[in-house]
Amino acid sequence: MKSTAPVKKNQQLDVTITDLTYQGLGLAKVDDFSLFIENALPGEVVTIQVTKVQKHYGFARVVAFKTTSPDRVTDVDKTYRQTGIAPLQHLSYPAQLAFKHDQIAELFKKAHIDVAVAPTLGMDHPTQYRNKAQVPVRQLKGQLETGFYRQHSHDLIPLEDFYIQDPEIDKAIVKVRDLLRQFQIPAYDEINDKGVIRNIMVRRGYYSHEMMIVLISRQQKIPSQAQLVEQIHQALPEVKSIVLNVNAKRTNVIMGNVTRVLYGKPTIEDQLMGLTFAISARSFYQVNPQQTEKLYQMAIDKAGLTGNETVIDAYCGIGTISLALAKHAKQVYGVEIVPEAIEDAKVNAQKNHLTNVDFAVNKAEDQMAQWQADGVKPDVIVVDPPRKGLAPSLIESAAKMAPRKVVYVSCNPSTLVRDVAHFEELGYVIDGDIQPVDQFPQTPHVESVTVLKRKD
Ligand SMILES: C[S@@+](CC[C@H](N)C(=O)[O-])C[C@H]1O[C@@H](n2cnc3c(N)ncnc32)[C@H](O)[C@@H]1O
16 A cells, blocks of 8 residues: 655654654654654754655654754763664663653553552662673674674674673673684574574673573584583683573574583572572573562562461562562462473572472463462462563453452553553552662663552
8 A cells, every 4th residue: 555654765854853662762753654763862853864664654763963852861882772782871861760650651641540650760870780691693704703683683793891781791701702713613694594502691690690601502512512611611710500502493582492501500599689599591580680679679568468468479480579478478379381480489499498389380371260260369469470461361360369469560561551451440459659660771671560459
C-alpha cells in the first residue's frame, strides 16, 4: 500500500522533539506522523534526515542541533549509543530517573488507574554496575575481537571498556581475548557457520569477587582447551569456575543446552542481603547487586511479614527473594522454570540454614494452579516475572487463593499496568506508592515494586 507519509526517505527538515519514547528515542511529529530519532531529547530543535519511512511512522537521524536540552550530557562516547550498551548516556542522570518515573505514571494514567509513583531510587555512581557480561566474539580483519554489536545488526564493534560493567569484568574479557588470539582459536563465523568461540560470558560476585568465565563454543571441544583453561586461571586469580557451553545451532540464542565445567566449581558464590548464593552459568541473577539489595528490601518491607505467614515467590530464580523472605515468614514456596536455577535455590537454602522453603521446577502459571488445587493458602504472593509479565491464568489462580497482598516486582511497566488491571477486576487495589528502582542506569529499562491488597 502506498505510504501517505508527509516525509520522504533522505529528506532533511527541522523538527522540535516533543517526547522521549520507552526505547529512549526522541519523538517529533510532522502533521501527526511520528518520527523516531536517536540521540534527540525533548525540547531540542534539530535538523534531521529521514532514514526510513513506514506506513504510520518513520525514523530519522540528527544532522545538526539548533538548540540543545539543559538535560543533555555532552561528554559521551557515541559507541555506547551505537551498540545499545548505554542508549540514555546523553541524558543527565537526574533526568533519566525522572524519565523512568514518568513512564510508569503515564502508562497508569492512560489505563485510567489512579496511582502515586514515588521518585525513582537511583545510584550514587550510575556506571560500572553490571556484575555480568555477555559479549560476542568475531574475527575482524584477520584478528579475533570481542565487543558488542552495532544496534539492529550483527556488525561487531570492538570494545575494551564497556562503561556500565564492573571494570574487573572488562579486564577479564580482554585477557581471555588475548589468550584466544595467542592459541589461535578461531572465532565463530556466523555467515559460514564455522569457527569455534561464539561468546564469552563473565560473572563476578560483587561482595565475593569470585569470577566465572563461560566460553560458548560451536564445538564440543575447544582447540588447545587444557592449555587455554590453565592460562586463564593463572592470569585471573579471581576465577573460581571456567565453564564450556556448547551451542552448535545457527541461532541468536546465546547459550546451548550442554554445559561442562572445565576448571573449578560449577557455580560461583555471592552475597545479597547477608545471605550467600551459589549461581550457576545458566541461572538468572540480578545484574545490579547494589540496587538489587534496595529492591529486595523494598519488596520485603512492603510484604509486611511478622514471621507467621505463608508466602509464594513466583519466578524465583536461584531463590534470592524466597530466602530473604524466609527469614521473616513461616513457610515460603518458590517456583521457577529453569531446572539449574532450582538446583541452585535448593543448595542456597541449605547454605543459609533455611528449612522453611519449598522449591518447584515448573511454569509459574501451572504451579500456581497446582498450589491452589492443593489448598495452599498464601498470605502474600510475590511475583518477579520476565518482561512479558504474568499469564492471565496465574493472576486468576493467585486471586482464587485470596492472599492479603501481592507484591509485584516488574521490569516492564507496560505489562505491569496490564496485570494490575486484571488484579483489580478480581478484587485487588494498589496499596501505597509504586516505587521505581533504577536497576539499569544509562538504559531505558524500568524496574519497580507495586503492592496490591485485597479489598475486604
Ligand atoms: C526477572 S527474573 C527474577 C528471578 C528472581 N526473582 C531474582 O530476582 O533473581 C525472572 C525469572 O523467571 C523465570 N521464568 C521465565 N518464565 C517463567 C515461567 N513461565 N515460569 C516460571 N519461571 C519463569 C526466569 O528463568 C527467571 O529466573
